[in-house]
C-alpha cells in the first residue's frame with residue numbers, strides 16, 4: 469500500500485496533523501491543505517473504501533454518514549444557506565490523488581463552473 473493510500477488513515481489516527489472541523493464515530497472532517505475555495509473541507513469515512521462507487525456498494529449507511537457530515541460541515545462553516553458544492557473525485561480523469569474516498573465540501577464564495 470502506497471503512502472497516498474494510507475495518508476487519510478494517518479490523518480484520522482492523528483499521526484499527521486490536520487485542522488479538524490468535525491468528527492463523529494464514523495467520519496472525520498478537516499481542512500484541505502491546498503484550499504480551492506474560501507471553505508474547502510474534506511469529509512472522510514474512518515473505514516477506508518477506494519472511491520464513491522466502492523463505498524456505495526460496500527456500505528450505503530456509511531455513505532449516508534458522509535453526506536450527513538458534509539451537511540454538518542456546511543452548517544459549522546456558515547455556508548449552509550449561501551450554498552456549497554460536494555465533490556467526489558473518482559480515479560484518473562477526475563484527478564483523484566488519495567485513494568481513500570472523501571467528499572470535498574467547497575463554498576464561502578461564488579464558485580466557478582467545473583468540467584473541462
Ligand code: 5GP
Nearest residue numbers: 486498499500501502557563564565566567
Ligand atoms: P483528491 O485529489 O484525491 O480528490 O483530493 C485529495 C485532497 O487531499 C487534495 O485536495 C489535497 O489538497 C488534499 N491533501 C493531500 N495531502 C493532504 C494533507 O496532508 N493534509 C490535508 N489536510 N489535505 C491533504
